[in-house]
Amino acid sequence: MSGQGEAPAAVPAEVRASDEDRLARVALGRLGEPGDPRIARLVAALGAPVVLSELSGPGQRSEVARELATRLRAIDPSGDLERAARRGIRFVVPADPEWPRQVDDLQAAPLVDERGGPPLGLWVRGPGRLDGLTRSVAVVGSRSATTYGTEVAAGIAGSLVRAGHPVVSGAAFGIDQAAHRGALAVDGANVAVLACGVDRAYPTAHRPLLEHLAETGLVVAEVPPGCAPTRGRFLSRNRLIAALTRGTVVVEAAVRSGALNTATWATRLNRHLMGVPGPVTQAQSEGVHQLIRSGAASLVTHGAEVLEVVGDIGTHLVTPPRAPGRSRDTVGRRHQRILDAVPVAQPARVDSIAVTAGLDLVTVQAGLNSLRKVGLVELLPQGWRLTPASQD
Amino acid sequence: MSGQGEAPAAVPAEVRASDEDRLARVALGRLGEPGDPRIARLVAALGAPVVLSELSGPGQRSEVARELATRLRAIDPSGDLERAARRGIRFVVPADPEWPRQVDDLQAAPLVDERGGPPLGLWVRGPGRLDGLTRSVAVVGSRSATTYGTEVAAGIAGSLVRAGHPVVSGAAFGIDQAAHRGALAVDGANVAVLACGVDRAYPTAHRPLLEHLAETGLVVAEVPPGCAPTRGRFLSRNRLIAALTRGTVVVEAAVRSGALNTATWATRLNRHLMGVPGPVTQAQSEGVHQLIRSGAASLVTHGAEVLEVVGDIGTHLVTPPRAPGRSRDTVGRRHQRILDAVPVAQPARVDSIAVTAGLDLVTVQAGLNSLRKVGLVELLPQGWRLTPASQD
Numbered sequence: 164m165s166g167q168g169e170a171p172a173a174v175p176a177e178v179r180a181s182d183e184d185r186l187a188r189v190a191l192g193r194l195g196e197p198g199d200p201r202i203a204r205l206v207a208a209l210g211a212p213v214v215l216s217e218l219s220g221p222g223q224r225s226e227v228a229r230e231l232a233t234r235l236r237a238i239d240p241s242g243d244l245e246r247a248a249r250r251g252i253r254f255v256v257p258a259d260p261e262w263p264r265q266v267d268d269l270q271a272a273p274l275v276d277e278r279g280g281p282p283l284g285l286w287v288r289g290p291g292r293l294d295g296l297t298r299s300v301a302v303v304g305s306r307s308a309t310t311y312g313t314e315v316a317a318g319i320a321g322s323l324v325r326a327g328h329p330v331v332s333g334a335a336f337g338i339d340q341a342a343h344r345g346a347l348a349v350d351g352a353n354v355a356v357l358a359c360g361v362d363r364a365y366p367t368a369h370r371p372l373l374e375h376l377a378e379t380g381l382v383v384a385e386v387p388p389g390c391a392p393t394r395g396r397f398l399s400r401n402r403l404i405a406a407l408t409r410g411t412v413v414v415e416a417a418v419r420s421g422a423l424n425t426a427t428w429a430t431r432l433n434r435h436l437m438g439v440p441g442p443v444t445q446a447q448s449e450g451v452h453q454l455i456r457s458g459a460a461s462l463v464t465h466g467a468e469v470l471e472v473v474g475d476i477g478t479h480l481v482t483p484p485r486a487p488g489r490s491r492d493t494v495g496r497r498h499q500r501i502l503d504a505v506p507v508a509q510p511a512r513v514d515s516i517a518v519t520a521g522l523d524l525v526t527v528q529a530g531l532n533s534l535r536k537v538g539l540v541e542l543l544p545q546g547w548r549l550t551p552a553s554q555d
Numbered sequence: 556m557s558g559q560g561e562a563p564a565a566v567p568a569e570v571r572a573s574d575e576d577r578l579a580r581v582a583l584g585r586l587g588e589p590g591d592p593r594i595a596r597l598v599a600a601l602g603a604p605v606v607l608s609e610l611s612g613p614g615q616r617s618e619v620a621r622e623l624a625t626r627l628r629a630i631d632p633s634g635d636l637e638r639a640a641r642r643g644i645r646f647v648v649p650a651d652p653e654w655p656r657q658v659d660d661l662q663a664a665p666l667v668d669e670r671g672g673p674p675l676g677l678w679v680r681g682p683g684r685l686d687g688l689t690r691s692v693a694v695v696g697s698r699s700a701t702t703y704g705t706e707v708a709a710g711i712a713g714s715l716v717r718a719g720h721p722v723v724s725g726a727a728f729g730i731d732q733a734a735h736r737g738a739l740a741v742d743g744a745n746v747a748v749l750a751c752g753v754d755r756a757y758p759t760a761h762r763p764l765l766e767h768l769a770e771t772g773l774v775v776a777e778v779p780p781g782c783a784p785t786r787g788r789f790l791s792r793n794r795l796i797a798a799l800t801r802g803t804v805v806v807e808a809a810v811r812s813g814a815l816n817t818a819t820w821a822t823r824l825n826r827h828l829m830g831v832p833g834p835v836t837q838a839q840s841e842g843v844h845q846l847i848r849s850g851a852a853s854l855v856t857h858g859a860e861v862l863e864v865v866g867d868i869g870t871h872l873v874t875p876p877r878a879p880g881r882s883r884d885t886v887g888r889r890h891q892r893i894l895d896a897v898p899v900a901q902p903a904r905v906d907s908i909a910v911t912a913g914l915d916l917v918t919v920q921a922g923l924n925s926l927r928k929v930g931l932v933e934l935l936p937q938g939w940r941l942t943p944a945s946q947d
Binding site: 195234311315366367391392394395397398439442443444448449452455456462463464465468502504505506508518521549 | 587588626703706707757758759783784785786787789790831832833834835836840841844847848853854855856857860892894895896897898899900901903910911913941
């Protein structure tokens with residue numbers, strides 16, 4: 164197996180003939196759709212070169228097999244790799260040091276889904292490294308996002324990158340774009356995983372974003388360069404996003420959003436699943452609320468809470484939010500007791516306050532005088548009452 | 556024990572001398588603050604009449620006890636009850652059929668809180684019955700609520716009342732008022748629990764609301780008529796709201812909102828606790844999000860989900876929200892497979908689609924023609940692609 168020990172960016176323009184496994188994986192990748200569990204099972208059992216030679220050899224018995232063999236013989240994997248390399252695209256396979264081992268978790272999953280098998284290899288553009296994504300977090304959500312959603316997504320992505328967690332998303336409109344933008348804003352590791360070839364831009368409007376990510380981060384796809392996005396490929400792409408990352412944050416998702424498919428994969432693969440709530444009156448948050456209600460996702464409201472979930476044990480513990488301290492908190496126990504007995508609206512006389520507080524008159528009179536000095540109670544002609552400052 | 560079997564609204568103007576327990580409870584209620592666990596423990600052990608006669612009898616040993624006795628002897632419980640009755644106010648005690656048994660759960664709680672004891676009795680105005688509140692639900696939240704919060708609270712309260720669940724709240728500004736308003740809109744059981752006497756209005760602006768509830772629903776307080784609201788009484792009022800109800804819905808609550816105090820009591824008393832999420836950018840939802848994050852509250856987004864939690868077993872099961880069906884869902888498995896292989900943007904030729912779908916050319920050509928008739932794919936000069944209608 165070659166490739167071992169090489170710097171991953173330095174894919175040779177001239178691919179060595181000995182790189183049998185890599186070439187076989189390129190060819191088999193052109194045969195089926197991403198994650199096809201039948202091919203995955205054969206490759207796991209026999210190795211890619213054996214599967215390729217069995218399938219493409221002469222003397223196939225059935226019509227279907229003969230057609231497959233013809234198609235396979237027409238594929239030019241060396242040419243594919245050379246053309247890709249000339250455009251700065253590498254094909255990373257499990258034997259490469261750059262291979263992201265976490266996606267091997269998909270080996271256990273093929274039975275549950277027709278797209279559930281592990282990838283044969285990953286087509287990659289960009290200076291980042293796939294094996295640097297063990298701490299990565301997916302930030303995904305609705306394409307028809309609200310301003311609220313895109314702002315929250317960008318904020319969470321920024322916090323993640325700042326804390327050393329690469330952000331992975333799908334470069335779609337809405338939340339995906341906001342996640343990439345939020346990660347770019349702090350100049351951090353930023354990964355787009357596509358349903359089409361890494362040389363294509365879908366949506367077309369995101370070509371500048373994808374070109375920028377290819378120069379500074381990573382653009383990843385399971386389908387070979389040139390391939391078009393299809394619905395099936397969006398679904399297999401979602402499984403890859405879940406598999407590459409340590410956890411998935413869903414920011415907005417209507418009840419049938421593709422982001423919920425990523426969420427399902429995160430759960431299947433035992434990844435952390437988090438959801439950001441929103442107004443219950445907004446359809447874009449409905450799917451997220453369902454995820455939280457069902458217990459599949461935990462509720463997160465900002466980056467620090469995401470870090471608490473995905474961070475290494477004992478790091479990033481969140482201090483629950485607290486309101487600013489109030490002067491009422493600074494007074495002693497006895498004064499608290501007096502304060503609790505002072506009316507909030509109609510003033511009361513000191514003897515009535517003393518009865519309510521269950522304290523003697525002298526203590527209460529002295530206490531009220533002190534509390535008045537710090538502005539917590541006021542004395543009106545009819546008696547004492549709380550100041551607005553001392554109330555909730 | 557009298558009162559048994561009487562219609563609760565018909566509290567006699569002339570209180571019978573034999574109603575020793577009731578009179579003792581009125582007097583003891585004037586001695587301490589609501590929920591004082593010391594008095595609660597003595598009453599539970601000895602009965603209210605014995606406690607009263609022990610405390611008010613002559614020959615008290617300590618200075619404090621002598622002062623207490625003097626105060627108790629100055630209290631006129633019969634006069635209190637008569638004056639109250641003349642104003643349509645009754646004092647309901649545990650021996651009355653109207654007594655809401657669920658508040659007895661507080662008997663187990665006094666140790667955890669200086670206001671945790673069960674009430675000695677409840678002062679009540681209105682035609683409703685306290686023993687009709689076993690299915691009641693509290694809807695509480697921030698006084699400084701947002702429009703979003705008040706609309707959601709009113710909607711949930713309306714759903715509850717419509718399903719036969721009385722709504723209980725605290726008649727405060729913001730969420731409380733919205734809850735009462737939502738329950739009024741469908742003319743249902745509506746209960747205000749106050750921190751002051753039931754003859755008072757706090758806030759003053761809510762006098763019309765409280766008068767209306769006293770005519771159509773219930774206004775309840777633990778402190779005797781005439782008493783002013785204090786911070787301590789708001790806290791004991793919150794415990795009473797939690798104890799009276801089967802569950803509490805917190806709609807908006809900043810991190811130090813009094814509604815979180817009600818939530819704590821709901822948890823202590825093993826009541827259902829629910830929280831309505833909101834924008835994470837809004838301080839008013841921060842406390843609710845914390846309750847959900849900590850697992851104390853379950854996330855609810857509308858009335859039906861609240862009913863699923865508080866309703867009787869097997870009723871009100873919520874169907875998770877679904878988007879309207881799409882024409883894509885109606886096509887068969889083979890056509891789905893073809894659809895999944897059709898590009899979403901750049902058109903593709905039929906042979907390329909057949910390869911992606913893993914189906915033969917004739918099947919795919921026929922399938923595309925059918926799918927075109929139902930508007931799911933379109934044929935352009937360069938080939939086939941999905942129509943916008945068939946996409947997510």
